[in-house]
Amino acid sequence: MLRSYDILDTDPERAFDDVTRLAARICETPVALVSLALGDRLWFKARIGMADETGPELDSFCQHAMEHDGVYVVRDASIDPVYIDHPLVTGPANYRFYAGAPLIDDQGMTLGMLCVVDTKARPDGLTETQHMTLEVLATQVMALMERRRALTARRLSDEQAEAAVEVALQASEKLAESEARFQAIADSMPQMVWSARPDGYHDYFNARWFDFTGLTEAPSDTDAWSAQIHPDCRERALAAWQASLANGEPYEVEYRLKHHADGYRWTLGRAMPIRNSAGTVTRWFGTGTDIEDIKRLEQVKALLSQELSHRIKNIFAVISALLSLSARHHPDAKDFARSARNRIGALAQAHEFVRPHSEESRPGIAGTTLAAFLLDLFKAYDGEDGVPRVRITGDDTIFDDQAATPIALLFHELATNAAKYGALSRPDGRVDLTLSHRGDRMILVWAEHGGPELEGPPLIPGFGSTLLAMSVEGQLAGRLDLDWAGEGLKVTVDVPQSALQPRRTAMAVA
Amino acid sequence: MKGRILIIEDEILIASQLRDVLEDLDYTVVGMAANVSAARRLVLAGGIELALVDIHLSDGPTGLDLGREIGQGAGITVLYLTANPEMVRDGVPGTFGVMSKPTDDDSVRTAVAFAMQSRRGGPSRTAPRSLTVFG
Numbered sequence: 001m002l003r004s005y006d007i008l009d010t011d012p013e014r015a016f017d018d019v020t021r022l023a024a025r026i027c028e029t030p031v032a033l034v035s036l037a038l039g040d041r042l043w044f045k046a047r048i049g050m051a052d053e054t055g056p057e058l059d060s061f062c063q064h065a066m067e068h069d070g071v072y073v074v075r076d077a078s079i080d081p082v083y084i085d086h087p088l089v090t091g092p093a094n095y096r097f098y099a100g101a102p103l104i105d106d107q108g109m110t111l112g113m114l115c116v117v118d119t120k121a122r123p124d125g126l127t128e129t130q131h132m133t134l135e136v137l138a139t140q141v142m143a144l145m146e147r148r149r150a151l152t153a154r155r156l157s158d159e160q161a162e163a164a165v166e167v168a169l170q171a172s173e174k175l176a177e178s179e180a181r182f183q184a185i186a187d188s189m190p191q192m193v194w195s196a197r198p199d200g201y202h203d204y205f206n207a208r209w210f211d212f213t214g215l216t217e218a219p220s221d222t223d224a225w226s227a228q229i230h231p232d233c234r235e236r237a238l239a240a241w242q243a244s245l246a247n248g249e250p251y252e253v254e255y256r257l258k259h260h261a262d263g264y265r266w267t268l269g270r271a272m273p274i275r276n277s278a279g280t281v282t283r284w285f286g287t288g289t290d291i292e293d294i295k296r297l298e299q300v301k302a303l304l305s306q307e308l309s310h311r312i313k314n315i316f317a318v319i320s321a322l323l324s325l326s327a328r329h330h331p332d333a334k335d336f337a338r339s340a341r342n343r344i345g346a347l348a349q350a351h352e353f354v355r356p357h358s359e360e361s362r363p364g365i366a367g368t369t370l371a372a373f374l375l376d377l378f379k380a381y382d383g384e385d386g387v388p389r390v391r392i393t394g395d396d397t398i399f400d401d402q403a404a405t406p407i408a409l410l411f412h413e414l415a416t417n418a419a420k421y422g423a424l425s426r427p428d429g430r431v432d433l434t435l436s437h438r439g440d441r442m443i444l445v446w447a448e449h450g451g452p453e454l455e456g457p458p459l460i461p462g463f464g465s466t467l468l469a470m471s472v473e474g475q476l477a478g479r480l481d482l483d484w485a486g487e488g489l490k491v492t493v494d495v496p497q498s499a500l501q502p503r504r505t506a507m508a509v510a
Numbered sequence: 511m512k513g514r515i516l517i518i519e520d521e522i523l524i525a526s527q528l529r530d531v532l533e534d535l536d537y538t539v540v541g542m543a544a545n546v547s548a549a550r551r552l553v554l555a556g557g558i559e560l561a562l563v564d565i566h567l568s569d570g571p572t573g574l575d576l577g578r579e580i581g582q583g584a585g586i587t588v589l590y591l592t593a594n595p596e597m598v599r600d601g602v603p604g605t606f607g608v609m610s611k612p613t614d615d616d617s618v619r620t621a622v623a624f625a626m627q628s629r630r631g632g633p634s635r636t637a638p639r640s641l642t643v644f645g
Contacts, residue, residue, distance in 0.1 A: 310566065310593060310594055313593035313594070313611070314521065314566070314593045314611070316593075316612050317521070317524050317593055317611040317612035318521050318523050318524060319612075320527075320612040321521070321523040321524040321526070321527035321528075321612075322523050322527075324527045324530070324531075324615070325523060325526060325527050325530065328530060338614070338615075341612070341614060342614060344612060345612050345613070345614060348593075348612050352593075352610075379639060380639060380640070382639055385636075
């Protein structure tokens with residue numbers, strides 16, 4: 001197969017030209033060619049004595065020649081019936097004589113011809129020497145082609161090998177470069193950076209880690225690594241790490257890490273798994289962030305706000321005491337002082353409920369919900385047997401510190417009023433307080449049962465009614481409805497849900 | 511004379527108001543102390559049956575340990591009266607109970623009467639709502 005020689009359309013080569021020139025010299029012709037045929041196409045690897053533009057017209061000579069075995073000779077084309085009308089014979093080229101030896105590959109296929117052409121007819125054809133030379137030179141051309149093919153193949157395989165080596169080199173350079181870049185980034189980070197194998201073995205620590213711990217060698221195993229963690233935190237940190245290794249979930253834990261000079265410092269440890277295309281974890285990349293200063297600030301802040309909160313609560317007690325002492329010398333002010341002190345007490349309770357708490361001072365209730373707060377507020381009215389006399393049912397809701405004051409004042413007034421004039425003034429009296437969501441509103445219904453007969457519109461005397469209206473309509477932007485149609489006072493408070501958690505609402509809007 | 515009471519409270523207004531309430535109820539207030547050393551001096555003088563103890567005093571949050579000390583060492587019935595009742599919600603050995611501050615006169619009256627009665631081994635009743643008795 002000609003294709004396997006990969007020779008078509010290649011540049012002229014001296015070895016082919018030399019052989020072709022020798023053929024022309026020995027055969028004493030002005031023109032000699034190495035023609036190669038692929039299908040209908042004829043192409044010259046070498047041409048002596050013929051201009052470039054000539055060529056394809058020769059096909060009929062070579063096509064015919066290739067159909068013959070051995071050397072093919074046309075002694076005088078002008079009288080040969082096959083060529084007599086050929087353009088190369090009748091035209092300006094004026095060819096008369098053609099002799100060609102086939103180029104035969106090792107499979108016995110004729111790939112083309114080594115041929116000589118003359119404008120003079122040669123009635124005697126080729127001499128014996130010329131005939132033999134043409135055959136030998138044709139074999140030589142084949143030998144050149146074979147050698148060429150072998151060389152090409154070797155060059156190709158050499159090139160492939162070189163290319164493969166190049167690719168490998170580039171890849172390893174890239175890898176080294178990316179490793180170096182990673183290390184440069186990792187070392188410039190203010191955090192400690194490490195990586196670990198899927199089995200949890202830490203195989204890399206950045207410079208910051210060594211700076212922090214003061215160690216000069218990476219720990220050899222998990223025990224050595226975890227030895228840097230404070231004993232109080234070690235078990236927890238290791239458990240979190242083992243859990244992440246087992247389930248592939250990101251790892252995040254705070255622990256105290258031994259600093260080379262500064263004792264143990266709080267550190268936030270985090271790690272993310274790197275997965276391959278199959279989803280298997282191939283490596284863990286982790287960071288350690290020194291959060292000691294933040295922790296200390298947090299503690300100071302918490303202490304400060306607890307201290308402040310405690311002082312505020314104490315001020316309620318001082319004001320209460322001041323009122324009592326002041327009223328002592330004015331017997332007519334005694335009732336006033338008592339009710340004012342009780343209202344202050346309700347405010348203090350509201351404050352106690354919503355203020356920032358430390359772990360020690362946190363009330364033993366779950367969350368800041370309306371029902372939990374009201375239960376606490378009404379504890380003072382519980383029966384002697386400890387059974388609540390204000391029964392709270394319905395939908396509970398979250399409420400925050402800004403709503404606590406009006407809610408505390410509202411229900412304090414209702415409860416003290418009930419204790420003086422309403423259901424709670426009778427041993428068997430009770431109150432049903434129903435909380436219900438209605439769209440974005442919260443409806444609170446206070447219904448008294450078993451109190452004294454009501455003879456007309458209920459009257460909450462004096463400042464109490466003003467306080468009710470101020471709390472509901474003023475601060476909570478709600479509606480207040482007092483009703484006496486039933487067996488006791490019924491108060492309906494209708495407030496927007498958002499008014500119970502103004503802080504949360506404001507945050508959601510922002 | 512219903513009983514001898516020591517008030518340990520650093521806010522003079524609160525201490526004075528408590529004294530007035532207790533004296534109105536015919537108790538004897540043997541003294542008011544604003545810190546640990548003043549309290550110890552008064553305790554050393556003896557004769558105290560009950561102490562109302564604030565946790566935060568003028569020398570810091572020293573009331574908690576002071577309550578334990580005089581409750582266990584001097585046999586005084588200690589009633590904490592604090593704005594921070596959760597600090598002792600798990601109870602303090604040798605002390606009686608805790609009340610939340612601010613409180614009203616009636617709660618002081620019932621709580622002190624209950625504590626005095628318990629001290630003297632009177633018939634057991636349910637503790638008043640305003641008082642948390644340590645178990």
